[in-house]
Amino acid sequence: MEASRQYDVIIIGTGAGGGTLAYKLAPSGKRILLLERGDYVPREKDNWDSRPVNVEGKYQTKEMWRDKDGKDLHPHTNYNVGGNTKFYGSALFRLRKEDFGEIKHAGGISPAWPITYEDLEPYYTEAESLYHVHGLRGEDPTDPGCRSPYPYPAVSHEPRMQQLNDDFARQGLKPFHVPLGIMLDENNSRTSKCIRCNTCDGYPCLVNAKSDAQVCCVDPALAHPNVSILTNAQVVRLEANGSGREVTKVILDRGGVVEEYSANVVVVSCGAINSAALLLRSASDRHPRGLANSSDTVGRHYMGHVNSVLMAISKCPNPTVFQKTLALNDFYFGSKDWDFPMGHISFVGKFDGVTLSAGAPPIAPGWTLDLMAKHSIDFWLTSEDLPDPDNRVALDRDGKIVLSYKPNNEEGHQRLIAKLKSLMQQQTRCPEHGHECHQGLFARNLFVGQRIPLAGVAHQNGTIRFGNDPKTSALDANCKAHDLDNLYVVDGSFFPSSGAVNPALTIMANALRVGYRILERLQ
Ligand SMILES: Cc1cc2nc3c(=O)[nH]c(=O)nc-3n(C[C@H](O)[C@H](O)[C@H](O)COP(=O)(O)OP(=O)(O)OC[C@H]3O[C@@H](n4cnc5c(N)ncnc54)[C@H](O)[C@@H]3O)c2cc1C
Ligand code: SF4
Numbered sequence: 001m002e003a004s005r006q007y008d009v010i011i012i013g014t015g016a017g018g019g020t021l022a023y024k025l026a027p028s029g030k031r032i033l034l035l036e037r038g039d040y041v042p043r044e045k046d047n048w049d050s051r052p053v054n055v056e057g058k059y060q061t062k063e064m065w066r067d068k069d070g071k072d073l074h075p076h077t078n079y080n081v082g083g084n085t086k087f088y089g090s091a092l093f094r095l096r097k098e099d100f101g102e103i104k105h106a107g108g109i110s111p112a113w114p115i116t117y118e119d120l121e122p123y124y125t126e127a128e129s130l131y132h133v134h135g136l137r138g139e140d141p142t143d144p145g146c147r148s149p150y151p152y153p154a155v156s157h158e159p160r161m162q163q164l165n166d167d168f169a170r171q172g173l174k175p176f177h178v179p180l181g182i183m184l185d186e187n188n189s190r191t192s193k194c195i196r197c198n199t200c201d202g203y204p205c206l207v208n209a210k211s212d213a214q215v216c217c218v219d220p221a222l223a224h225p226n227v228s229i230l231t232n233a234q235v236v237r238l239e240a241n242g243s244g245r246e247v248t249k250v251i252l253d254r255g256g257v258v259e260e261y262s263a264n265v266v267v268v269s270c271g272a273i274n275s276a277a278l279l280l281r282s283a284s285d286r287h288p289r290g291l292a293n294s295s296d297t298v299g300r301h302y303m304g305h306v307n308s309v310l311m312a313i314s315k316c317p318n319p320t321v322f323q324k325t326l327a328l329n330d331f332y333f334g335s336k337d338w339d340f341p342m343g344h345i346s347f348v349g350k351f352d353g354v355t356l357s358a359g360a361p362p363i364a365p366g367w368t369l370d371l372m373a374k375h376s377i378d379f380w381l382t383s384e385d386l387p388d389p390d391n392r393v394a395l396d397r398d399g400k401i402v403l404s405y406k407p408n409n410e411e412g413h414q415r416l417i418a419k420l421k422s423l424m425q426q427q428t429r430c431p432e433h434g435h436e437c438h439q440g441l442f443a444r445n446l447f448v449g450q451r452i453p454l455a456g457v458a459h460q461n462g463t464i465r466f467g468n469d470p471k472t473s474a475l476d477a478n479c480k481a482h483d484l485d486n487l488y489v490v491d492g493s494f495f496p497s498s499g500a501v502n503p504a505l506t507i508m509a510n511a512l513r514v515g516y517r518i519l520e521r522l523q
Contacts, residue, residue: 007033008522010250010263012235015083016507017491018269019213023130024515026221030522033261035252037234038079041086047206048199054355059204066396067454068404076455081231082214083271084458085504089201089324089349090181090210092133093501094124096332097144106340107409108386110497114468114477117144123509131211131508135179142329155180158320164377165326167429173330178346181211198321201349230254237282238266244286245485265486265518272493276393276463277401292481297474299394301387302405303462303498306413309348311376312424314437318377323350331419332500342416343383343500351378379420383413384500393463405454459503461492478517479510490514
């Protein structure tokens with residue numbers, strides 16, 4: 001192979017995992033190549049327009065997968081520099097301390113991780129600094145604990161959210177400010193990069209003020225002369241040497257042209273579904289079930305959280321511009337009347353009528369979509385789904401992704417919805433209508449039906465689990481493949497269980513942790 005195609009490290013995928021790792025390794029001076037199947041998200045007015053973004057899916061992949069019955073499945077995911085963080089809501093949570101141990105759920109066991117919260121804690125702190133997280137330590141009743149404050153103050157609630165916060169607090173709950181990765185300076189609006197707009201969660205940030213992996217990590221990494229990137233470069237196969245212990249070829253497709261690269265260390269970070277698919281596609285005589293898959297766990301234990309979007313409609317309008325500031329974790333581990341975990345209550349970005357038309361909810365009598373959007377408070381509920389080996393990524397005969405998923409652990413989620421309904425009925429703080437202001441709670445599936453369906457793979461994780469036992473996990477505790485000496489995985493696929501808070505900060509923190517191990521190795 002030409003010397004120009006040989007690197008110290010190749011990182012495949014530039015999202016939360018790959019982008020963060022690139023940032024960590026860049027100052028080492030080692031030759032590092034980033035391979036990204038997508039391009040840069042163009043900066044254009046459409047970035048902040050709900051029709052192209054939410055109705056036309058302009059920035060989503062057009063790729064089709066299949067479900068377990070062989071039906072077409074259009075995944076709502078994004079292939080571009082920065083990965084899905086270009087579109088995320090940047091709610092950057094640490095997992096709870098307990099999430100690292102075994103937890104009994106109504107639907108089964110959430111297994112322990114091979115590392116503890118304390119092992120990951122310093123890297124959470126580092127990731128919060130890198131991704132400009134704003135928050136207030138200690139407000140969240142399940143806060144896992146950290147000695148240092150958040151790098152930036154919490155993002156303030158707008159009046160309607162403050163009213164809701166006060167109503168929740170009056171009911172004896174502990175509402176708190178969502179830890180957010182946005183570059184907002186509320187004391188200095190003239191110079192603040194972030195303008196606190198209504199098109200953040202689900203949209204790319206036109207002014208690069210969202211703490212996404214491209215802005216915070218990939219761009220700074222590329223400022224180092226030893227780091228380079230190939231975009232529109234889809235890795236299609238990894239090949240191992242004769243012993244099967246080392247990846248020697250990274251084979252990619254660039255617009256129909258096949259190219260080969262090699263590196264001393266190869267890191268896969270394509271997102272949990274695509275990383276599993278890549279390893280499965282890389283099967284060979286030495287690795288007949290797929291690369292790094294002697295345990296037969298690659299692709300299995302797919303998790304994506306049990307998620308619902310619910311719109312609470314009030315008589316009074318909700319003029320909130322940036323809604324994603326408030327959250328509740330009071331029911332995360334259960335409640336007085338239910339001993340099992342239920343999950344996390346938070347918010348999505350404020351809906352408009354155009355966005356609602358993309359997956360119209362049942363319209364409340366006497367309301368239009370526009371009116372509903374103006375009067376709704378838009379909740380996001382997350383509960384933990386459990387790792388079932390039959391919930392999995394596989395390939396069909398043409399190498400296309402097949403995603404099989406049977407929902408599990410749903411009772412806690414239904415109970416969480418019931419809790420929220422009851423809380424909303426007890427709202428009293430509206431000065432005009434008192435508790436009669438609240439008109440009802442409506443399922444607003446971003447697509448169709450009651451819950452986020454299979455195509456909603458935003459929180460995908462778990463398909464290449466890490467663990468101490470090579471028989472039951474594909475990666476060791478440092479996220480190196482048990483079966484190979486130079487292959488690592490740093491996206492969301494390493495999770496053995498998923499907790500019920502958003503996954504990105506844990507992926508970023510872990511990528512930093514693995515980055516230190518790789519740096520030690522390179523030096
Ligand atoms: C609308 C939306 C809102 C979200 N909001 C939040 C939130 O508020 N908080 C939170 O914590 N999480 C949120 N998430 C989830 C979060 O974005 C993901 O958890 C995170 O980005 C996953 O990181 P990753 O590194 O595993 O994968 P990704 O970020 O998806 O990165 C994978 C990268 O690999 C590339 N790739 C894939 N296959 C190949 C290949 N074969 N060759 C080369 N490159 C490849 C992809 O193009 C992509 O750039 C949200 C997601 C979405 C879609
Ligand atoms: S709220 Fe701030 S970070 Fe989010 S899209 Fe608007 S300007 Fe960008």
